[in-house]
Amino acid sequence: MIKVSGVTKKYPGRLAVDHISFEVARGEIVGFLGPNGAGKTTTMRMLTGYLPMNSGRIEVAGYDVATQPKEVRRRIGYLPESCPLYPEMRVDEYLRFRAELKGVKPSARRAKINEVKEQCGLTEVGKRIIGQLSKGYRQRVGLADSLVHDPDLLVLDEPTVGLDPYQIRQVRELIKQLSEKHTILLCTHILPEVEAICERILIINEGKIVAADTEENLHRRLHACSIIEMEVKVDPAVATAKLGGMEGVDIRTANTLDGGWLWLELEADTSDMREELFNLAVTEGWALRELAEQEHSLEDTFVQITRNRESV
Amino acid sequence: MSIFLSLFKKELRTCFLSPIAYVVLFFFWVLTGLNFWWLLVQLADGESLTMATQQMFGGLICFSLLVIVPLITMRLFAEERKLGTLESLLTTPLTATELVLAKFAGALVFYLVLWLPVVAYTIIQQNLAPVEVHQFPDFGAIRAGVLGIMLVGGLYISIGLLMSSLTSNQIVAAISGFAVLCILFFAGLFMAYMASNPAARFFGQYVSTYAHLLDYSRGIVDSRSVVIYISYTVWFLFASVKVIESKRA
Numbered sequence: 001m002i003k004v005s006g007v008t009k010k011y012p013g014r015l016a017v018d019h020i021s022f023e024v025a026r027g028e029i030v031g032f033l034g035p036n037g038a039g040k041t042t043t044m045r046m047l048t049g050y051l052p053m054n055s056g057r058i059e060v061a062g063y064d065v066a067t068q069p070k071e072v073r074r075r076i077g078y079l080p081e082s083c084p085l086y087p088e089m090r091v092d093e094y095l096r097f098r099a100e101l102k103g104v105k106p107s108a109r110r111a112k113i114n115e116v117k118e119q120c121g122l123t124e125v126g127k128r129i130i131g132q133l134s135k136g137y138r139q140r141v142g143l144a145d146s147l148v149h150d151p152d153l154l155v156l157d158e159p160t161v162g163l164d165p166y167q168i169r170q171v172r173e174l175i176k177q178l179s180e181k182h183t184i185l186l187c188t189h190i191l192p193e194v195e196a197i198c199e200r201i202l203i204i205n206e207g208k209i210v211a212a213d214t215e216e217n218l219h220r221r222l223h224a225c226s227i228i229e230m231e232v233k234v235d236p237a238v239a240t241a242k243l244g245g246m247e248g249v250d251i252r253t254a255n256t257l258d259g260g261w262l263w264l265e266l267e268a269d270t271s272d273m274r275e276e277l278f279n280l281a282v283t284e285g286w287a288l289r290e291l292a293e294q295e296h297s298l299e300d301t302f303v304q305i306t307r308n309r310e311s312v
Numbered sequence: 313m314s315i316f317l318s319l320f321k322k323e324l325r326t327c328f329l330s331p332i333a334y335v336v337l338f339f340f341w342v343l344t345g346l347n348f349w350w351l352l353v354q355l356a357d358g359e360s361l362t363m364a365t366q367q368m369f370g371g372l373i374c375f376s377l378l379v380i381v382p383l384i385t386m387r388l389f390a391e392e393r394k395l396g397t398l399e400s401l402l403t404t405p406l407t408a409t410e411l412v413l414a415k416f417a418g419a420l421v422f423y424l425v426l427w428l429p430v431v432a433y434t435i436i437q438q439n440l441a442p443v444e445v446h447q448f449p450d451f452g453a454i455r456a457g458v459l460g461i462m463l464v465g466g467l468y469i470s471i472g473l474l475m476s477s478l479t480s481n482q483i484v485a486a487i488s489g490f491a492v493l494c495i496l497f498f499a500g501l502f503m504a505y506m507a508s509n510p511a512a513r514f515f516g517q518y519v520s521t522y523a524h525l526l527d528y529s530r531g532i533v534d535s536r537s538v539v540i541y542i543s544y545t546v547w548f549l550f551a552s553v554k555v556i557e558s559k560r561a
Binding site: 045048049073074076078080082084085086087088089093097098100101102103145 | 314315318319322325326329330395396397399400401402403404405406
């Protein structure tokens with residue numbers, strides 16, 4: 001659906017996007033992650049044909065962005081970062097205007113507008129003036145606008161920014177529903193969003209794609225070891241001696257808790273070490289009340305990937 | 313074409329929803345009203361009837377256009393840039409040319425609405441005319457005058473449009489538009505009427521919008537000035553298209 005190859009964008013005195021390449025297949029939901037200023041929005045803008053690139057080539061649905069911009073734009077539904085709208089227009093007016101611009105056939109226009117209004121929960125506010133709507137509703141108007149011409153590809157630049165938690169959940173649900181019919185490129189720096197929605201992740205940092213994989217693969221690649229938490233009732237010195245003697249286990253932290261309990265954070269070669277740790281506790285006669293492997297959060301992975309890059 | 317039409321409709325709607333439009337309308341209509349009252353006073357004092365049309369289209373009203381037109385055009389692109397809607401417009405299948413032409417046409421229609429009172433004044437003059445004068449008001453001169461204000465208005469609007477496309481600040485767009493129009497207007501005016509060098513005077517007659525408006529409202533349509541106005545208007549619109557195509561971020 002999207003094929004980006006060797007794209008570079010320079011701003012005066014700054015290289016915003018440095019020779020990036022990636023692909024998105026039809027029907028995928030891909031999260032496009034990166035710290036602020038990493039080149040996310042610039043990439044989105046080049047993809048939608050708003051900004052010209054300095055070198056490289058972008059294809060959307062087989063059409064070249066540089067030479068066939070009309071064909072590309074017809075197939076992209078783009079929600080820009082700030083969700084720009086005309087505050088003086090009514091919701092219905094705005095959607096009709098946008099549908100006209102995007103070449104929705106007059107006969108299908110009304111039905112299509114009603115459909116996207118229903119999808120985005122705007123049925124009741126059709127007659128309201130956009131400037132008087134809450135941020136959440138405005139965001140949904142922007143989303144409805146990006147859907148109105150039934151695009152193959154949806155490019156959403158931070159669609160939940162500025163929403164309250166309840167609205168964020170609603171928008172996420174909506175995006176999930178949309179993914180059944182559309183290819184989606186979701187650009188954000190809100191990690192739980194990506195974890196909740198996306199199948200695949202692209203991470204961009206300082207203008208370069210630093211990772212492109214599924215979430216699990218990224219974790220696996222980055223975390224060769226696993227972190228195990230353990231709570232046992234034992235004297236710290238004894239525990240340190242016994243655990244320290246085990247092959248493939250290192251103690252990262254040890255905290256004594258009330259009632260003689262000891263909380264340990266262990267770095268182990270594999271998560272299978274849990275069984276051996278359990279056996280150790282049984283043979284030593286330690287009371288054991290917790291033994292768990294820490295889940296890697298995407299946040300850890302993200303921080304690690306983007307920080308590694310900086311140190312290179 | 314349908315894209316142009318929906319953009320044009322949207323321009324008109326936005327224009328008539330903005331408070332600035334009504335402030336401009338109010339002041340311009342008061343001004344033309346005063347101008348017409350002054351004309352009637354002069355006619356009652358026995359002034360020649362031939363100057364009537366000139367006073368409707370030329371004279372003091374010319375000066376007010378320098379302020380009025382930038383106030384109409386300042387919003388056109390500066391507001392789109394400010395709101396970020398330029399990005400959402402240019403990522404739909406429209407071209408920058410369609411966008412610029414729609415904005416130009418919208419502003420021109422509003423500009424012509426400003427001149428609507430002239431229709432009323434013409435009717436009033438017709439009814440006030442003494443029975444023995446058959447040639448009053450002079451409809452030929454009025455038609456030429458209308459052509460003149462359209463040509464001059466088109467040029468002014470295209471200049472204001474270019475200024476608005478260069479910035480995201482409406483005030484900057486208005487002031488720079490006003491500055492460029494003033495330079496154009498007064499340079500022409502001074503050269504045409506006050507320069508001691510005959511060559512400068514001659515050149516001034518060619519470029520002074522004031523002189524042209526006076527000519528038109530006398531019923532003189534000089535094809536040279538028609539060509540100047542149309543070609544400069546096209547040039548400024550072309551420049552605006554290029555600015556919109558290249559200056560995005």
